[in-house]
Amino acid sequence: MKKRVFSSVLIVLILAILFVLKIFVSDYFFDVFFGVIACIAAFEMSRLLSKTKRYNFQVLSVIFPALILASHLLCVSFASTQGDIYWILWAILIDFALMLVVLGGTYLIQLMRRKKVLEEMTTREVKNMSVYKFTFKKCLNTLLVFVYPAFFFLFMIFVNHMGDLPLAKFTDLSVDFSIFILMTAILIPMFSDTFAMLTGSLIGGKKLCPRISPGKTISGTVGGAVWTLLLMSAIWLIFANINGYDFMWSSFPIWAYLIIVLIGVGVAVMGDLFESILKRHSGVKDTGRLIPGHGGMLDRIDSYIFIAPYIMLAFWIFAL
Numbered sequence: 001m002k003k004r005v006f007s008s009v010l011i012v013l014i015l016a017i018l019f020v021l022k023i024f025v026s027d028y029f030f031d032v033f034f035g036v037i038a039c040i041a042a043f044e045m046s047r048l049l050s051k052t053k054r055y056n057f058q059v060l061s062v063i064f065p066a067l068i069l070a071s072h073l074l075c076v077s078f079a080s081t082q083g084d085i086y087w088i089l090w091a092i093l094i095d096f097a098l099m100l101v102v103l104g105g106t107y108l109i110q111l112m113r114r115k116k117v118l119e120e121m122t123t124r125e126v127k128n129m130s131v132y133k134f135t136f137k138k139c140l141n142t143l144l145v146f147v148y149p150a151f152f153f154l155f156m157i158f159v160n161h162m163g164d165l166p167l168a169k170f171t172d173l174s175v176d177f178s179i180f181i182l183m184t185a186i187l188i189p190m191f192s193d194t195f196a197m198l199t200g201s202l203i204g205g206k207k208l209c210p211r212i213s214p215g216k217t218i219s220g221t222v223g224g225a226v227w228t229l230l231l232m233s234a235i236w237l238i239f240a241n242i243n244g245y246d247f248m249w250s251s252f253p254i255w256a257y258l259i260i261v262l263i264g265v266g267v268a269v270m271g272d273l274f275e276s277i278l279k280r281h282s283g284v285k286d287t288g289r290l291i292p293g294h295g296g297m298l299d300r301i302d303s304y305i306f307i308a309p310y311i312m313l314a315f316w317i318f319a320l
Contacts, residue, residue: 004293008194011291011300015186023179027160030182031073034156038065040297041149041305044287048298049141051282055124055134056141057106065150067098072157080164085316088158088165099146103139110135153301155308159185162312167319169251175244185311187235188261189268189303191228196269199223213276216269225265232261252318260314267310268303275302 014033021029039062046061075091078084110117117131126134163170163178170177200220208216236257240248275298279287288296 002293007291007293019179019183022160022182023176027164027178030160031069031157034154034160035066035069037297037301038069038150038153039063040290041153041301042145044296044298045145045149045278046142048278048282048284048287049144051284053124054141054144055138056145057138060102060106060142061145064099064102064146065154067102068095068146068150068154069157071095071098072154076158076161076164079166080161083166085166091158095151099143103143103146106142107135107139110138149298149301149305152305153308155312156182156185156304158312159308159315162315162319167316169319173244173247175242177245180239180245181311181315183235184232184261184264185304185307187232188228188264188311189271189307191231192224192265192268193272193303194224195227196220196224199227209273209276212273212280216273221269225262228265229258229261233258256318260311260318263314264307264310267306271303271306274306275299 018030018033042061042065043058046056046058049056050058071094072091075087075094078090079087111131114131117135120126121129121131121134158165159182160178162181163173163176196216197220200215200217200223203217203219203223205217205219207214208218208221233254236248236254239245240254275287279285286295287298290296291300294300
């Protein structure tokens with residue numbers, strides 16, 4: 001428990017420093033932070049798949065998030081300079097095009113290295129499978145890692161740069177509204193997870209999904225949602241009373257914000273449960289030991305993987 005508390009405090013401190021840097025220096029510190037996290041999480045996901053004999057190209061899995069990061073930053077830049085929000089859609093198309101090109105090229109290269117592939121199949125004791133099928137399955141498994149966690153999580157880049165995008169309600173603001181949006185994306189899973197654990201341990205009761213995540217209770221999930229709504233209401237009130245953010249009283253009422261938050265809590269819980277399914281299928285408790293008391297990086301960001309695209313979409317719709 002002490003390790004978990006210490007790690008949590010350290011995480012909060014790092015995030016606080018990054019927000020200070022975002023406000024006074026540059027948004028790109030968060031971009032690098034998210035990129036590093038995506039690479040580490042992709043490595044853990046790759047290893048998790050390998051435990052279930054879903055072999056993949058681990059080096060590609062670790063490197064590819066950097067390509068997604070570059071794609072997202074490039075398209076954010078074009079969207080900002082050309083005033084065309086649909087560059088974000090182009091970024092998504094570019095991401096999948098990169099996946100196909102990288103994996104297609106890898107497939108062809110592997111076929112040219114047939115002897116090496118046969119040696120790998122012998123080492124892994126893969127029988128009754130052709131080189132073509134084995135290589136194709138490795139490519140498909142690598143594609144899974146490209147998409148989850150890297151592709152989904154790196155929507156945080158768009159969230160981080162929402163203030164730079166040509167969205168109608170953001171373009172004329174005198175403040176960088178992306179600070180508020182990014183804080184929302186980061187705090188929803190943090191609050192819901194923390195207070196779900198505290199409420200569940202105090203009240204107990206019926207399990208939410210005993211076969212998937214034995215530690216989660218219905219009381220904890222409800223308690224986490226209630227506390228998150230209360231704390232995010234406080235966040236809204238703090239921002240709405242800061243000079244420059246007073247437009248929120250009329251253009252972004254608190255009830256609309258709390259709807260976004262409440263749905264976000266549900267998305268965060270789904271992300272947590274999805275990763276629990278992966279871990280149970282792989283027969284592991286944690287995806288790694290990188291963060292004392294929390295497990296691996298994937299254990300820490302499981303809720304954020306789905307929260308990132310959700311928050312971007314929710315605020316995009318609001319800003320139109």
